[in-house]
Amino acid sequence: MVEPLRVGLAGLGTVGIAVLRLLERRRADLEARCGRPIVVSAVSARSRGKDRGVDLSDVTWYDDPADLAHDNSIDVFVEVIGGEDGPARRAVEAAIARGLPVVTANKALLARHGNALARAAEAHDTGIGIGFEAAVAGGIPIVRTLREALPGNAISRVYGILNGTCNYILTRMEREGLDFATCLAEAQRLGYAEADPTFDIEGYDTAHKLALLTGLAFGTEVDADAILIEGISAITPEDIAAADELGYRIKLLGVASRAGDGIEQRVHPTMVPKSSAIARIDGVLNAVAVDSDALGEIVLVGPGAGGEATASSVIADLMDVATGRHIPTFGRPASAMQPYSAARIARHAGGYYLRLLIEDRPGALATIARHMADHGISLESIVQRRRAPRADAPGAAVPSVVQPIVLITYETTEEAVRAAIGAIAAESVVAGPPKMIRIEKLA
Ligand SMILES: NC(=O)C1=CN([C@@H]2O[C@H](COP(=O)(O)OP(=O)(O)OC[C@H]3O[C@@H](n4cnc5c(N)ncnc54)[C@H](OP(=O)(O)O)[C@@H]3O)[C@@H](O)[C@H]2O)C=CC1
Ligand SMILES: N[C@@H](CCO)C(=O)O
Numbered sequence: 001m002v003e004p005l006r007v008g009l010a011g012l013g014t015v016g017i018a019v020l021r022l023l024e025r026r027r028a029d030l031e032a033r034c035g036r037p038i039v040v041s042a043v044s045a046r047s048r049g050k051d052r053g054v055d056l057s058d059v060t061w062y063d064d065p066a067d068l069a070h071d072n073s074i075d076v077f078v079e080v081i082g083g084e085d086g087p088a089r090r091a092v093e094a095a096i097a098r099g100l101p102v103v104t105a106n107k108a109l110l111a112r113h114g115n116a117l118a119r120a121a122e123a124h125d126t127g128i129g130i131g132f133e134a135a136v137a138g139g140i141p142i143v144r145t146l147r148e149a150l151p152g153n154a155i156s157r158v159y160g161i162l163n164g165t166c167n168y169i170l171t172r173m174e175r176e177g178l179d180f181a182t183c184l185a186e187a188q189r190l191g192y193a194e195a196d197p198t199f200d201i202e203g204y205d206t207a208h209k210l211a212l213l214t215g216l217a218f219g220t221e222v223d224a225d226a227i228l229i230e231g232i233s234a235i236t237p238e239d240i241a242a243a244d245e246l247g248y249r250i251k252l253l254g255v256a257s258r259a260g261d262g263i264e265q266r267v268h269p270t271m272v273p274k275s276s277a278i279a280r281i282d283g284v285l286n287a288v289a290v291d292s293d294a295l296g297e298i299v300l301v302g303p304g305a306g307g308e309a310t311a312s313s314v315i316a317d318l319m320d321v322a323t324g325r326h327i328p329t330f331g332r333p334a335s336a337m338q339p340y341s342a343a344r345i346a347r348h349a350g351g352y353y354l355r356l357l358i359e360d361r362p363g364a365l366a367t368i369a370r371h372m373a374d375h376g377i378s379l380e381s382i383v384q385r386r387r388a389p390r391a392d393a394p395g396a397a398v399p400s401v402v403q404p405i406v407l408i409t410y411e412t413t414e415e416a417v418r419a420a421i422g423a424i425a426a427e428s429v430v431a432g433p434p435k436m437i438r439i440e441k442l443a
Helices: 014-025 027-034 065-069 086-097 106-120 143-150 165-177 179-187 204-218 239-245 309-324 364-374 414-425
Strands: 005-010 038-046 058-063 074-080 101-106 155-161 246-259 262-273 285-292 296-303 349-359 379-384 401-409 432-441
Touching: 005 065, 005 086, 014 027, 014 262, 014 309, 027 086, 027 204, 027 309, 038 065, 038 309, 058 065, 058 432, 065 074, 074 086, 086 101, 086 106, 101 106, 106 204, 143 204, 143 262, 143 285, 143 296, 155 204, 155 309, 165 179, 165 239, 165 246, 165 285, 204 246, 239 246, 239 401, 239 432, 262 349, 309 364, 349 364, 349 414, 364 379, 364 401, 364 414, 401 432, 414 432
Parallel strands: 005 038, 005 074, 038 058, 074 101, 262 432
Antiparallel strands: 155 246, 155 285, 246 262, 285 296, 349 401, 349 432, 379 401
8 A cells, every 4th residue: 555645734724725625636646646645634723613615524633833743644744824933934943853844835934044944954864855836926837947947047037027916906906997905905805915915015025036036046045135125005006007108017026137246136116018028917927037048038927826826836846745856945955055145236227217296397307307417317208297286285376286207217227316316306396206116128
């Protein structure tokens, strides 16, 4: 009789329940592929009494996921709880300390502690890495693509739409004119958002995933603290409309690239040309593009969030464990990862979108243009939008009028743009802080 692979499943929320259901639905084929049944034999979650719509009568229940990690009958520990510390970290550390293989969907945990956890896991005789396909871009198999399919390539850039919640919000705001809060509530209802959706909309979730992609792509230690992070909460319908008029769409991108003698990691709302592949990725879909010397650019597209999509990736990692495939966590031994060396973000070169409210009087536009020229910035286009009554001057004897101006720059540096914005913001003709969105050069 063939021994089954006994899974200890910590977390029975959106992802955990989907893992249970998918393992059941795909049971026969999975067994045929790996030569043994894969069964969930023990679980952990907070509320034992909660109706989860699945039969848990045959599995052992643990209130504490660390106790589950100590269960001698399990062969692999799956963590789908979430959070960079707390119960998820304690349980994963306990499983690794015992030499148990670990599969996790928890990018926050790995972005913060991935280097140490990988070293600890690989220090065992078995040298087993941590499976984390589900932690980056949901159902897209980008981790195994970088880890196993591309070692023949020197990678120069990896970038993409890495957060389903943000892409879903931006798509619906653009297509249906819905407000931000309505779209976010719907993403939460659909199970896409993190327990604390601030992680999604302020860019931290994308940053966690980008940090892992950087480690995989460049063989450097994971360093989430080195990432420039801006979220989408300040994006307005006016920005989306202006981008559309100028031939762009706004996407939250994570970008890691070689620059000078270091690596640049950025997460921010980005203007992407409508003609680019990435501009056509809508809703909860994610896309990850990899630029390399031998292959050129490849783009992987698929659902970036949601129970089933994520469970698909968890099961791919479980198959590795069931068949005894031992792959280091980041595609090379943890001890061989190079220290991360950050490129100076001030030297980042690219185009920029600026939106300003300026007073409608002679010389105002010339003042803006002068500051741009003073900082060596050439303008590709200037769009003067319709006049709007000035909101900050109620009751003025002669109401002043402000008008939105949108500028698109040719390639310049972050340093130059920030300095120009500082000088422009100090001018009395400018009402409110200028809005800046970076433009990514894409094929
Ligand atoms: N949802 C998605 O689309 C995706 C999620 N992920 C990641 O997967 C992980 C899980 O996400 P998701 O399923 O959405 O999260 P949920 O919030 O839906 O589920 C979390 C689960 O963890 C359990 N849990 C929380 N705290 C404890 C604790 N102290 N002890 C034991 N169990 C606990 C909860 O128990 P209870 O049910 O009793 O409250 C719940 O079952 C996260 O790391 C997330 O980032 C990755 C890709 C996609
Ligand atoms: N909250 C995440 C889940 C997938 O990692 C997202 O929206 O992409």
